[in-house]
Amino acid sequence: MTIILGIESSCDETAVALVTSEREILSHKLATQEDAHRPYGGVVPEIAARAHAEKIAPLVEAALADAGLALAEVDAIAATAGPGLIGGVMVGLVTGKALAHGAGKPLVAVNHLEGHALSARLTDPDLQFPYLLLLVSGGHCQLLAVEGVGRYRRLATTIDDAAGEAFDKTAKLLGLGFPGGPAVEAAAREGDPTAVPLPRPLLGSPEPHFSFAGLKSAVMRAAQSGDYQTNDIAASFQQAVVDCLVDRTDKALKGLDFAPSALVMAGGVAANAIIRTALQRLSADHGLAFVAPPLWLCTDNGAMIAWAGGERFAAGLTDPLDIAARPRWPLDTAADSVRGAGVKA
Amino acid sequence: MIEYGLDEIGLLGKRIARSLQPGDVVGLTGSLGAGKTTLARAILAALGLEGEAPSPSFAIVQPYAPPEVTLPVLHVDLYRIEDAAEIDELGLFDDSAHQVLLIEWPERMGQRVPAEMLNLTIDFADEARRRLTATVPPAWEGRWPPQ
Numbered sequence: 001m002t003i004i005l006g007i008e009s010s011c012d013e014t015a016v017a018l019v020t021s022e023r024e025i026l027s028h029k030l031a032t033q034e035d036a037h038r039p040y041g042g043v044v045p046e047i048a049a050r051a052h053a054e055k056i057a058p059l060v061e062a063a064l065a066d067a068g069l070a071l072a073e074v075d076a077i078a079a080t081a082g083p084g085l086i087g088g089v090m091v092g093l094v095t096g097k098a099l100a101h102g103a104g105k106p107l108v109a110v111n112h113l114e115g116h117a118l119s120a121r122l123t124d125p126d127l128q129f130p131y132l133l134l135l136v137s138g139g140h141c142q143l144l145a146v147e148g149v150g151r152y153r154r155l156a157t158t159i160d161d162a163a164g165e166a167f168d169k170t171a172k173l174l175g176l177g178f179p180g181g182p183a184v185e186a187a188a189r190e191g192d193p194t195a196v197p198l199p200r201p202l203l204g205s206p207e208p209h210f211s212f213a214g215l216k217s218a219v220m221r222a223a224q225s226g227d228y229q230t231n232d233i234a235a236s237f238q239q240a241v242v243d244c245l246v247d248r249t250d251k252a253l254k255g256l257d258f259a260p261s262a263l264v265m266a267g268g269v270a271a272n273a274i275i276r277t278a279l280q281r282l283s284a285d286h287g288l289a290f291v292a293p294p295l296w297l298c299t300d301n302g303a304m305i306a307w308a309g310g311e312r313f314a315a316g317l318t319d320p321l322d323i324a325a326r327p328r329w330p331l332d333t334a335a336d337s338v339r340g341a342g343v344k345a
Numbered sequence: 346m347i348e349y350g351l352d353e354i355g356l357l358g359k360r361i362a363r364s365l366q367p368g369d370v371v372g373l374t375g376s377l378g379a380g381k382t383t384l385a386r387a388i389l390a391a392l393g394l395e396g397e398a399p400s401p402s403f404a405i406v407q408p409y410a411p412p413e414v415t416l417p418v419l420h421v422d423l424y425r426i427e428d429a430a431e432i433d434e435l436g437l438f439d440d441s442a443h444q445v446l447l448i449e450w451p452e453r454m455g456q457r458v459p460a461e462m463l464n465l466t467i468d469f470a471d472e473a474r475r476r477l478t479a480t481v482p483p484a485w486e487g488r489w490p491p492q
Contacts, residue, residue: 085404160383217376337395
């Protein structure tokens with residue numbers, strides 16, 4: 001059995017966890033920065049970097065104390081090395097390097113997206129490769145064939161905005177606060193999802209990708225028109241996102257060149273109950289198992305980084321201490337570029 | 346003023362990219378969905394970027410450096426900045442003589458907008474066409490409109 005210490009700091013969460021190769025979560029600590037960001041309606045990176053720097057060392061100590069372990073008993077240090085807000089990523093990665101160097105432990109630099117991609121395997125021991133992953137978060141919206149540790153093929157991505165970004169901007173347009181996902185979901189519960197006619201970009205399109213920029217513009221026009229209730233706009237927006245995610249995932253499932261063991265959903269947007277239910281139904285329609293990590297593992301956390309680091313460590317993949325933080329870091333570097341709206345890939 | 350169809354964005358990006366020099370600051374102003382990121386991507390593509398330019402809304406600053414582009418570029422989105430004092434801490438101008446800044450939502454800088462910024466305002470002509478209006482500083486005289 002190996003024990004991995006995982007550090008995550010690529011966006012607004014500072015998180016540290018200790019996870020074993022037997023899928024035991026010995027401790028996980030999270031210092032959410034949402035309070036610090038709320039006045040800004042978003043994540044401001046310098047605030048994020050400063051807050052990460054203040055919180056990370058006490059969190060490492062607390063995680064070790066919770067698990068009743070000394071650093072010497074840990075087998076490897078895993079830290080997010082990107083993609084994300086560069087200031088925050090650097091704080092976590094440098095902390096990981098310092099711990100690895102000081103304790104003489106190997107460092108595993110983890111791609112934040114790989115953390116999400118493998119997180120379902122932490123809580124579901126039966127989940128086998130390959131599977132189809134819908135990764136939906138504040139910075140990403142992708143469909144990936146997960147074929148093994150470090151083996152990801154991107155089948156589709158957003159050609160403009162990420163799904164979570166659309167939630168955040170909609171929340172801001174509607175004055176619902178931050179974080180946008182839970183705020184829009186709560187407002188949508190009180191609204192009519194058919195009240196506001198909104199577009200479903202790329203619905204039914206032969207190309208595989210996602211698009212949310214046009215939806216965002218339509219939400220803005222609806223909000224400015226004064227013709228609709230805020231809750232109705234939120235509910236109609238959420239329904240439009242659901243329809244797009246289901247349509248694009250359905251298209252991917254119909255065109256797969258491999259037999260997936262399951263449809264897996266991960267990333268912060270996977271915490272949305274309406275979206276989760278819709279994807280679960282789609283999975284059932286395809287006779288496929290549906291796996292989504294528990295809600296706390298969908299949003300950013302240290303356990304998924306520790307787990308992904310552990311999977312890489314078990315595969316013999318460690319990194320030198322001079323590895324650089326990367327603000328952009330695609331999981332599938334061989335994927336065809338999708339540069340923006342109108343560019344076919 | 347330049348009017349363009351969204352299908353002509355590649356050509357417009359090339360014209361602007363050809364005119365850029367190290368030290369330039371280009372502001373991209375316009376409402377949500379006007380096409381600020383789309384134009385920034387067209388400029389980055391014309392500067393040689395073959396990979397993707399993710400929307401900087403999430404990370405706020407996306408850096409690009411040679412060899413993937415011919416000039417170092419910071420692609421910035423200030424949409425989520427509400428307090429202009431935060432701008433100082435982003436370090437946008439730390440290497441301003443050597444790189445090009447493409448800044449979406451430059452109005453969020455308030456008093457900190459550089460005097461030498463070329464500001465491009467994008468308005469809807471219709472769903473598929475846009476109007477580009479430039480506010481041209483002395484540094485851009487003879488370079489705008491771009492050829």
